[in-house]
Amino acid sequence: MTLVAPLRAFGRDDLALAGGKGANLGELVRKGFPVPDGFVITTAAYDLVAGGHDTRDHFERVELPAELREAIAAGYAALGRGPVAVRSSATAEDLPGAAFAGQQDTYLNVVGEEALADAVRRCWGSLWGDRAVAYRHRLGIDPGEVRIAVVVQSMVEAETAGVLFTADPVTGDRARIVVDASSGLGEAVVSGLVTPDHYVLDAAGEVTAYTPGRREVVIRGAAGGGVVRESGAGASGERLPGEALRELARLAGEVAGHFGRPQDIEWAYAGGQVRLLQARPMTALPPPPLGRLNPVRRKLGAILLEYMPVRPYPIDMSTWVPYGPAGLMARVTGHFGIRGAFEDFLVEEEGVVYALVPPRPRPSIRMLVTPVRILRLARRHDPARWTEDPRFRAFVAATEELESRDLAALPWPELVRVPRQALDLVQPVADLRIDYLPGSGLALLRLLVSLKLLGRGKEFGDLIAGARTRTSDANQALEELAEEARLTGALDADPPPAAFAAKLRDFLAEYGHRETASPLLVTPPTWADAPETVLGLVRVLAAKPPAPAAGGDALERLLAHPRLRTAARRARMTRRVQAARAGVAFREDSHFFFTEPLPVLRRSLVEIGRRLRDAGLLQEPEDVFHLRLEELEGIDDVRTPAEPDRERLRAAVLRRAAKREEFAGVRLIDPAAIFPARPAGDALVAGTPAGGGTATGPVKVIADPAEFGRLTEGDVLVCPYTNPSWTPLFQRAAAVVVDTGGSASHAAIVAREYGIPAVMGTGEGTSVLADGQLVTVDGGTGLVSAAS
Template identity: 75%
Template structure:
């Protein structure tokens, strides 16, 4: 086995032998980039040392074997025997999703064979240091899966050094290059010891902005080895050190020396950095995080690795159609989809079905291709660009014909609906645990096949729903009664409303009997809860477009949290109801004088409500197969865990359906195939962990700021009225029970499963969504103000902050205690309305 080899002997494919850092540097060196000469002590040398001495932690004091010592000495002599930089290069670092920045050791200005041998041993031992072990555990990387090489390079006595990002790490803008620089060695910048000069460049290297640094510390090579730290005040007047005469030729030339006295980098150096950065990024095919140094007028590249936690590129200015689609998609994709989501429920569930529906009317691409992936993981959401086709010209005629033929009030009698329900019941009754692998792995496709008729049902019945709503709105406009529209259609009987009433009944029993205080739950209450989950447990907690989040049945604690919240007190909203709106409408003189007009208006209200009910109830019924799909995937995950492929059943979410299907029979699958599957899952898990704090899209692109004087946040007015109360930020269903009656619910997204909270909230403020979303409709039904699409309400508004929500204008203001007492008194006088 090769123990020591020149740096250019390795490339990006040699991760196992050279580790991430050396493999990337070797790739650059062999392709002509200005990389200081060096060599690599390979992972084979490390493995021999571990085999001889055991625990890697012991290697810091273990002598190098004669063969390795001789090879290192020869390679060191070939570099000229001068000062070198010695850096760790583990097989799990400098990779997409796993930067390992600063986790293993680096030693600068190492001089002499003995010091070099000691630095190599210490780099080996650093693989087991506490911070590196903790970092690996966070990424789910087993210690046994990681080895370490050591890269040794000729030391660059930098006048100025730093870090360059070939994309803006904050905005994700790929057309910007960000450079941080300071005097001396780059260690001061990468370790955070100094406030560096900060440059933002365009792709040509011209400066877009420059913020001078403070140079609190300067790190330089010390005579005889090691480094020294100088204060910035001393360094400012220091004479720049001469260029290292031992440096090889071939460094990139820059027209002018980099400054050592605190001045800005010359434009020529910045342009050279931009050129090199763009070429490195193009070579590796992704934005790069590059350490660089400038010495004697030459720019050197000291490290290159993929940028981690990089936001998706800005989507730019969106037109009204794309903004509207973006508001829908950000509400329905509130969390990062897993690969299994992207290959199952996303393309074949509600979003995929709606794409088919709109395509039948001549619009393509409205709900397709809106997710961007990198390394097999979704990293960004881009509102799609719908493409009209010639079929759009015939759409009005198709809509009219289907509206006449398909009555939304009778859709549950359609034979296609009955087939979907029958198929769902049949699949739900299957014993997944008893299935052999070949049958089990076909179950996800069977579930997806069951819902295929939904596209036809929706494309046939939605026109009637839309025409009914339009007819009612026109009729109200002729009467000057358009403000009643929202209240009138909110009177539709829906399965969402049924679920909310059932929850209220459970809360009433809990309030009366104290059932929630008992452990275990009383038998009668537990039976009613079980019956509730049997009927409504397929409801999603996070998104109807994803299979990976738990359903209510999977997470009954979410339901108990809602019951606890509802049992805590009477409804907080005014909730004037819909019956009053209908009475006010029918009392208008033109309708009161004409029984025929009155009857026609009643029919139009009922038809519009049937359209609303179709929209809600079709979603309710068509998500009923979702638990079967989720359970089948988790059963596949359990079997892969038992076979040693996955660590937990949920790790199956990191795989795509076609990758699971490729394992035709787990009992006979080759170990090599299963090992590749495991490696894929681990790599995607690391990438997902890297992106944990990265947004799928900048909310401001979808929800442009709507500033108003004095407003804390602003958004789309979605349900009228004004209410005052303390803020309660609820970020996920696990926190439902934290909402108290009278709180202003502030949340990142909503879906029908969140609407029981509206029965107690004084108002609702949501980061995403629009006036036509489920949340807005239910807020109008309960008579509470709602502001949607604030973009960042959950970031600005904190728990306990007293606010006034104006649902008519879409603004949220800070409120005084007097405002809150007035609001509470008014709500008490009005009294609650039964949901």
């Protein structure tokens, strides 16, 4: 049993014995990096004194066994018995996804054996401090599986010290090195006590940007042990010499290269030499900048960002992402000769989605015959009759059969097959879209050309907005629910009146498979899973009877055109409008039906998760989202899984949950890459004009569907994204401002239908505008300005 050993005895694979910090430092020592000499008091020593206790008080008072005390004394003697730094090194820290920065204690300038023993005790105890316990709980880390080692190193009395990042922590640029430095020990920089000198370096160590710090505090070692804080009096010190910066850049590149990922490094500079005090993986690092995107990639990025407002889970990546709407569109575009339009746009890191990268579609040889194929399909398949297609009827019947199964009663082998069966159901829908979309597109094109020839091209949007779709049916049903609520006071009654409850049940049975957040993911709840979302919409709609939708008489206005005086011409134009509306309805309704298997897919996964929880493999049923479908299908018997399988699944969930937590504040993509900054002048926000004139009202930022009920009549709806679930709100909003999307997005089309101003693709509306702020939205210029 190794209680104490030199740093060089450990490497990156010795996490269980040396903890994260000790393992990383030992790896650096082995590879010849300039690390102060030291030793590790291993997790075996911690186990020796734990005795089943897990309180801070126990460890801070525990008596060290003689064997351990002697080993520590020997290690201290080997360092010359001078001042040392004593650092906690837990087995769950300095890991990708769980940095544990600042969660356990560090003690500097420790002098003497007794002081060293006391510092070791306090490091052990810090594993059970309130902040460390809370941090582990948030990450779902089992406290019984965590141990702590202690690293003891010769103290470096730094002239200047600080932190460097081997990539820009703000932009994600891997070609930049960011250095924060200040006088004295680096603790002042690490703990945020000072405004440090801030350097941005290129790979060669040349300074590309510099901001002087203020040195409010300087921390130095005190005579006899401990540290003192001296006032820096706000004075600026000397800049780091060029050779020191170049050495830091060289070491940054080598350390990052050795560990294979960007690093967060603590360093000290003394006597003309740089020393490395700690290295750990950078956490919460944004994806690398994409650079300038061409118009096609920007357009695809806008579509994907609008439909991917939340980070996918591993179960999404192995189910609905490749088989759902994105996978369907990949098949459709591939059929017509375009490769890669909706494929491989999500980048994973250690099993968790890290970034969204707009794909690079490319033509194939099949595009040469695409025009002929489109014309042939358009003649054969009328979008107005697509629900009569036998393939559609078979899809509906199979979906109803699968939904009728009692998942809770299914034996494990049958239950674990249900997700794959649900995914298989949707595959024929791709063939339906391939066959019927050409007719839809040509009908829309024919109408647009006809309107242009009549000088009425601007009425195109109003005309096709008159299409009856399952979305418009859902919105009408919501209005009926709202009317019932107004008449009965159902929203304030507990329990609600029976008539309202029955209408709500019927509504969810018909429309409950609609997504709340994203049509591309299975993990967010549907309306049926989260009926509070529907009630939030009803509350908004019930506040006031609906106003008539704009553009309702667009066809009558068109038929009054002087060049449509004859009955034959009016009939022909009416048919063209009806055909275009049928094309819109097909696009909308095929998506509506396509997502019908989504609830049973989600319920089957949650039921699998419930059984895994009952078997002790998961903490909560929803933890199953951290696993991939093939991993679930590999479990033969949930009641008696093999121990290696049990440990493998537990470890995968823990690791991916921590990684996902790391990415919690990291965007999948910088919206500025897709929605470049637009000249705003004196305006607060600028975006893509999407029509509807101007309107003034108070801002209401709605971050997600759970907040629908906060919108009130006349508010300016400001939101990060939209999908069909959001559109009922447009009936009450004065205007809509969206971070994502363009003038042809679903939100823009519906906003024009209701005659309200819309500004799309602002990239920053939800972060710049605040609740209650009075603004004027101009849908014609794309500007949002402070109201005078």
